[in-house]
Amino acid sequence: MTTFLVFLAVFLLGMVIFQISRVNEQVSVLKGEEKAHDETDNLSGRMFLWFGIIGMAALFWSVWKFKGYLLPEAASEHGHWVDSMFNVTLILTGIVFLITQAALFWFAYKYRGKTGNIGYYYPENNKVEMIWTIIPAIVLTCLVVIGLYNWFKIMRPAPADARQVEITGTQWYWIVRYPGADGKFGKKEFNLISDDNGNKLGEDFTDPNSKDDIYPSEMHLEVNKPVQLQINARDVIHDVGLPHFRIKMDAVPGIPTHIWFTPTITTDDMKVKTGDPDFVYELACDQLCGAGHSAMRFVVVVDTHEEYEAWLAKQKSFYESMVKGSPMDPDAPKKMAAK
């Protein structure tokens, strides 16, 4: 019923606009071209000015209203560089935005048409063209230089002591693997993957390095310690998105990728900083991967050193908890033949 009423209301409004429009056209014809044009030009010019003023005011109001919901506080070392670059870009583009939009709507008002006026025949000025070519070029060069300086810093090789965490995207969840005490990941092979028997990464359990690998349900990281994410995908392209850490890296089947960062704020500290007791770092998938694309959530926790060690100590290896004694276990004694 409501739907019908909404449609009816819109239709009636359309009819009203149509009738008014027809009348207006007749009136304009009667007034005569010049008078009609002068009146519309005057009105439209004024409306452009009001649009410019109200629009700009609304813009500033909206920034104030959504303060706190814009860029979340950067929780990684390079995140601060990204944010300061953002601010520089915002200031420079903001100045251009203000000047050009103001000029546009001011000119639309100031030079609104009037019969008897004539446009000023001024086809070109090469000097001015040079000026407004060179200045943007300089500004953009600065942005390029700052941007690339930060880009190469972020993309430099991970420090040798960076912790390794592997993350694999699949439809529609993440599989995280820690290398365990030996610091080495067990070999894996996609042909060994089987969701039926639980070997979701296709880990080769004959490889001794695999015995201590951990598959936690949350990704725990130690504050101020660099961590490198080894990123994979099993089926389609996914993307590891960590907005608080300013991280985004595609997970591509067949082509492993990686990115490293250093978290700088513990989850507990973030709860205090944001005033949100439910605060949690979340990993979101950032590349369309099918129906479950918006459901691929993985919790990331940044711990203090003690909390991290405590958590790690409590983790059981995947082999111990899921594989040992099962049909996947290469070390299990062969089953007796059925009697």
Next chain:
Amino acid sequence: MHTPDEVTTNKPKQYLGDSVHFQDSQGEIHDHGHHHHEETHDDFNFVTKYIFSQDHKMIAKQFLVTGIFWAIVGGLLSVIFRLQLGFPDTHFPILTAAFGNKWAPDGQITPDFYNMLTTMHGTILVFFVLTAGLSGTFSNFLIPLQVGARDMAAPFLNMLSYWFFFAASVVMLISFFVPNGASDVGWTAYPPLSGLRQSSEGSGLGTDMWITGIALFIFSAILGGLNYITTILNLRTKGMSMAKMPLTIWAFLITAILGLLSFPVLLGAAVLLIFDRGFGTSFYLSDIYIKGTALPNHGGSAILYQHLFWFLGHPEVYIIILPAFGLVSEVMATNARKPIFGYKAMILSMLAIAVLAFVVWAHHMFVTGLNPLIGSVFVFLTLLVAVPSAIKVFNWLATLWRGNLRFTPGMMFAIGFVSLFISGGLTGIFLGNSALDLHLHDSYFVIAHFHIVMGVSAFFGMFAGVYHWYPKMFARHMNNTMGYVHFWLTLIGAYLIFWPMHYEGLSGLPRRYFIHSNFHSFNHYGPLNEFITIAAIMVFCAQLLFVFNFFYSMYKGRKLTEQNPWKSNSIEWTTPIVPGHGNWDGDIPTVYRWPYDYGKNGIDFQPQTTPLREGETIHG
């Protein structure tokens, strides 16, 4: 469609089908080329006049009407998925009534349907509306009329370019009705999602049809482009040097060259995709385990597809916006009653944009694991392309300065275009910087950027063109008041829809998300999403006002009583009020001056066909 009565009655010179022969009043056939077309065209039947027409003006209108159809469909798709985003907990029985239980059970759309809607929305709007509907319409309509030609260089191929577009449209439309629905793998169709039939509902037959439709579309674009370039280079009338062409023509020329060089690469990408999908190849596929099976493909690179796709994909956005640039320049100069400022700079900047368009594609791929050094090259080139774009904006502002602005609806849209292009273009500077893209990639910030700078801007250019050239197309006026209402609702509404999306993107909200409440980090935008949805519905309704105005005015609009209602200088306005096949009765006019002598020497306007006076210096 409007019927030009004069075509079948007295014409001193008959147009004989192609662009080089005509028969004068003595019955002599004048032949500028070889002699292969004999039939006269004064007896069109309904089919040859309205359906399989070879007249560029009719073909243009076919593109326009088909484009309008697709714009309504594409817009409607967005209203549906915005209902889900704005009101995720509400049940809309009308959705189940319209789409059935498979796609919208219990009044709510499914995630699969959501992906289908967003995929087809993007596909339809980027290709079918803003490429075919924009450059197809205006290149076809304006090129022969503005350069002084009887028709396109190859009218038959031109007709084919429309019918390939029509065929593509049919295939895309039917794909909605196959059992598993239309493609749902994104308009960008990245493999393996698009390369594996089992990865999603719509990646089976729906994606097969999508690829077929795109291939047909590419043929249409190439055929059209060939005609546009050939006609512009070869069929300009006497006196119409390249430097005297209106900026619309320059824009269409550069756009056509861009298309000719980049569309074939998409075709290549699509062919490889077809092979991976159906013939067991591994161009894009490697090491895949899906739905319980490890696939045998090995050695392929999913990133290869992205390189091939974006090699077209980036020029494509310039193919969309360049015609809008041309239309806006023309409408603005005419209605400001002064020359477009910096004609040469406008041309050079379009050329620079076109060249740079080819070397920035990987800015869509900064986070694919690409070598950072390669990424840095693309950062540099991407930010470089902001320079010629900035020049154009300054030139438009300078065109308005000290003008005598006549605010026709077309002019309103031209001015709105500049505002939107500034807003959307500046956010590109954030995204082009790879270190910032690390945060903003695939977020709502990107959605805000491309909708404002390409979606809404190009639409405004298209509207400016439609309102301005409607009298030439249909010999009637569109209603001005409805035009103004349409303009203000759309300008205000579009900003209300897309501006807040920047904020959502900054907080990390990913795009193509069916639901936002799975994550605590993005859970707080509920009321804003509602607001955006309501604005979107309002803007959609405003477009229906335009569509009504468009079709109503064709039959009931105020009839045109003068040849040149806008007092414009370009030569399409020297044709009869209802131009017949062949455009000009009598000889094609000779051109003496550039199109922008508005306000020169105190004279309001001087058409290009006005000879120079003694001692007058020519411009351009």
